[in-house]
Amino acid sequence: MPEAAGSHIPAFERLNSLPVRRSLGQGVFENLKRAIIEGDLPPESRIVESRVAEALGISRTPVREAIHKLEREGLLRQGPRGGFFVAGLSSSDIEETFGIRSVLESYAARLAALRHQEGELRPLEEKLEAYEKSLKRGDLDLLPRINTEFHDLLYGLSRSPRLIKMINDLRDHIYRFRLVILRIEEMARLSNRDHRLMLKAMRERDPDEVERLVREHILRGQSVVLREFDMAGN
Amino acid sequence: MPEAAGSHIPAFERLNSLPVRRSLGQGVFENLKRAIIEGDLPPESRIVESRVAEALGISRTPVREAIHKLEREGLLRQGPRGGFFVAGLSSSDIEETFGIRSVLESYAARLAALRHQEGELRPLEEKLEAYEKSLKRGDLDLLPRINTEFHDLLYGLSRSPRLIKMINDLRDHIYRFRLVILRIEEMARLSNRDHRLMLKAMRERDPDEVERLVREHILRGQSVVLREFDMAGN
DNA sequence: GTTCTTGATACCGGATGCAAGATACAGGAT
DNA sequence: ATCCTGTATCTTGCATCCGGTATCAAGAAC
Numbered sequence: 001m002p003e004a005a006g007s008h009i010p011a012f013e014r015l016n017s018l019p020v021r022r023s024l025g026q027g028v029f030e031n032l033k034r035a036i037i038e039g040d041l042p043p044e045s046r047i048v049e050s051r052v053a054e055a056l057g058i059s060r061t062p063v064r065e066a067i068h069k070l071e072r073e074g075l076l077r078q079g080p081r082g083g084f085f086v087a088g089l090s091s092s093d094i095e096e097t098f099g100i101r102s103v104l105e106s107y108a109a110r111l112a113a114l115r116h117q118e119g120e121l122r123p124l125e126e127k128l129e130a131y132e133k134s135l136k137r138g139d140l141d142l143l144p145r146i147n148t149e150f151h152d153l154l155y156g157l158s159r160s161p162r163l164i165k166m167i168n169d170l171r172d173h174i175y176r177f178r179l180v181i182l183r184i185e186e187m188a189r190l191s192n193r194d195h196r197l198m199l200k201a202m203r204e205r206d207p208d209e210v211e212r213l214v215r216e217h218i219l220r221g222q223s224v225v226l227r228e229f230d231m232a233g234n
Numbered sequence: 235m236p237e238a239a240g241s242h243i244p245a246f247e248r249l250n251s252l253p254v255r256r257s258l259g260q261g262v263f264e265n266l267k268r269a270i271i272e273g274d275l276p277p278e279s280r281i282v283e284s285r286v287a288e289a290l291g292i293s294r295t296p297v298r299e300a301i302h303k304l305e306r307e308g309l310l311r312q313g314p315r316g317g318f319f320v321a322g323l324s325s326s327d328i329e330e331t332f333g334i335r336s337v338l339e340s341y342a343a344r345l346a347a348l349r350h351q352e353g354e355l356r357p358l359e360e361k362l363e364a365y366e367k368s369l370k371r372g373d374l375d376l377l378p379r380i381n382t383e384f385h386d387l388l389y390g391l392s393r394s395p396r397l398i399k400m401i402n403d404l405r406d407h408i409y410r411f412r413l414v415i416l417r418i419e420e421m422a423r424l425s426n427r428d429h430r431l432m433l434k435a436m437r438e439r440d441p442d443e444v445e446r447l448v449r450e451h452i453l454r455g456q457s458v459v460l461r462e463f464d465m466a467g468n
Numbered sequence: 469g470t471t472c473t474t475g476a477t478a479c480c481g482g483a484t485g486c487a488a489g490a491t492a493c494a495g496g497a498t
Numbered sequence: 499a500t501c502c503t504g505t506a507t508c509t510t511g512c513a514t515c516c517g518g519t520a521t522c523a524a525g526a527a528c
Contacts (some may be wrong), residue, residue, distance in 0.1 A: 023511065025302075048479070059513045064481090065302050068259075072303045074396075081520065082480060096394050099345075100338070107337045160330050162308075166400070257481065282509070293483045298511090315490060316510060 025062035028052070029069050036075050036086055037175040043088030047076060074173065089174070091229055097174050098222035104167050105155065106215040109198065112157035113207040121202055124153050128195055135188055143182040143191075150195060154202075177225045187224060191217070258292055259299035265290075266300050270309050270320055271409040277322030281310060307403065323408070325463055331408050332456035338401050339389065340449040343432065346391035347441040355436055358387050362429055369422055377416040377425075384429060388436075411459045421458060425451070 032052070035041045047067060053060045067084055070076040076084045089097075127150040134142040148171075155164050171178070182188045194217045201209040266286070269275045281301060287294045301318055304310040311321045361384040368376040382405075389398050405412070416422045428451045435443040 025511080050479070060480095061512055061514090065298070065511095068299050069302055069306045072306050083520095093396070096396050099394070100341070100397055100400070103337050103341045104334070107334070111333075160333070162327070162330050163334055166334070259481075284509070294510095295482050295484090299481095317490090 023062070024058055025065035028056065028058075028062050029066035032066050032070060033073075033075065033172070036070070037172050039176045041086050043086050045086050046079075047084045047086065073169065089177075091226065094174060094177060094225060094229060095222065097170055098218060098225070101167070101170050102215045102218040102222070104163065104170070105151070105218055106211040108155040108158040108160065108163050108167060109214040110207040110211040111160055111163075112154055113202050113205055113210040115159055116157040116202065120157055121199065124150065124199055124202070127153060128192075128199060131192060131195070135192060140183060140185065140188060143188055144179055147182060147191065154198065174225070177229065178221065180228050181221050181224050184224070187220075190220065257296070259296035262286070262290065262292075262296050263300035263303050266304060267307075267309060267406070270304070271406050273410045275320050277320050279320050280313075281318045281320065308407065323411075325460065328408060328411060328459060328463060329456065331404055332452060332459070335401070335404050336449045336452040336456070338397065338404070339385070339452055340445040342389040342392040342394065342397050342401060343448040344441040344445040345394055345397075346388055347436050347439055347444040349393055350391040350436065354391055355433065358384065358433055358436070361387060362426075362433060365426060365429065369426060374417060374419065374422065377422055378413055381416060381425065388432065408459070411463065412455065414462050415455050415458050418458070421454075424454065 032041075032047075041047070049060045049063050049067065052067075053063045056063070067076060071078065071084065075087055077087045078084050127146060131143065131146045131150065134140075134146060155167060158164070182191060194213060198210055198213050198217075201213060266275075266281075275281070283294045283297050283301065286301075287297045290297070301310060305312060305318065309321055310318045312318050361380060365377065365380045365384065368374075368380060386398075389401060392398065416425065428447060432444055432447050432451075435447060
């Protein structure tokens with residue numbers, strides 16, 4: 001909400017910049033989630049309520065909330081003797097997740113091709129230009145972020161919020177592994193070519209072509225990640 | 235541990251048949267979930283921790299656990315002023331969910347066609363025969379259950395547990411609405427024909443055909459449900 | 469020396485207590 | 499009559515407490 005209700009009343013303007021009143025539990029949830037998907041909490045490491053609570057200077061209650069939510073989301077598993085652990089990913093987990101992404105995201109792209117409206121492709125073009133600029137400069141670190149934003153914009157045009165949420169949840173699970181794809185400059189260039197082709201097919205409203213492009217785009221990512229993963233001795 | 239420590243000591247044998255020690259919170263979660271997806275708790279009705287706790291004769295703590303998990307799962311939403319409500323479904327929610335199901339389940343079926351092994355189609359055949367027997371008898375009430383079991387068996391052959399879980403979660407969301415499909419005898423017969431064709435294509439390991447059949451099968455369900463839903467004045 | 473028992477400790481699930489914010493309502497001012 | 503406002507109640511979020519169980523280690527029994 002960029003234009004909040006009272007934003008034009010000078011005396012109250014500052015109130016809008018106050019931190020949003022979020023529950024402690026929600027904060028813990030988001031923090032833990034970030035820590036897990038970014039790899040700060042390595043797989044198989046144990047999560048102990050009281051430790052987390054103590055570290056954050058709060059009670060166990062909100063920590064429990066967060067842990068249970070993360071368990072439902074599949075980022076934590078409870079060991080056979082109780083106790084929660086960060087869920088690790090096997091090679092087949094990764095393969096499975098990329099496979100599911102390939103059908104969900106290609107479907108979202110198909111819907112986007114059918115449903116996008118006048119002018120909505122402009123932000124995609126801009127993102128693409130930003131990507132190419134970074135690529136030319138050798139700023140490979142920026143690419144994952146821009147890449148994700150491009151795909152978010154694309155899927156956003158599907159106007160299917162549940163689908164988008166599912167896609168995002170899946171991406172969170174394998175966030176760490178997606179990073180390696182664009183660190184290979186050859187892949188970064190291939191990605192860019194794919195994006196150009198997607199945009200072209202979007203303009204021509206060719207759902208079959210867009211669907212095919214996204215599917216192959218993701219499956220290429222899958223093979224890169226699996227190769228890296230297996231080489232790392234997993 | 236299928237062979238518990240004292241299972242051969244007669245005096246303690248009965249202890250092993252005690253209900254599996256499940257956490258209260260998990261039980262509440264499952265109960266509430268059932269109540270929601272079966273419509274016992276109508277959409278938009280408010281869920282109050284203390285009420286639920288009192289009704290079940292337990293404290294608020296496990297109820298909170300359950301509520302928060304249900305919220306993450308999308309079956310509850312919190313109102314703007316706090317407080318939890320049963321999430322209602324709009325026409326577009328239903329449309330969206332069936333669309334996502336069509337791609338996920340057809341993908342699962344494709345994998346099943348590629349991966350099933352010797353003799354694994356037998357349970358599917360039996361389920362199909364049970365379905366036809368009930369259909370001939372006019373036992374329409376039995377059909378949804380048998381139908382679900384058939385699809386579960388089919389997708390199980392995909393050997394993709396995450397995919398299966400996602401499919402089940404989606405089905406839970408629209409459980410109430412799926413019921414109407416098979417109450418129409420014409421649809422029940424069409425369904426049966428679809429299942430026969432799927433089984434045939436599975437035997438021939440024709441993934442494209444299986445995928446196509448499942449997709450159209452689900453989209454037909456979608457149109458039936460949407461028609462009923464809109465007629466009911468939603 | 470090996471195994472069994474037993475006690476200490478850590479941790480989780482559940483219950484309860486308490487405070488802050490929201491809601492509803494009643495009474496009073498305009 | 500309508501709108502404001504103050505109060506009582508309800509509900510949630512967080513903290514704390516309690517009991518049960520699993521883990522581990524040290525000591526006892528064989």
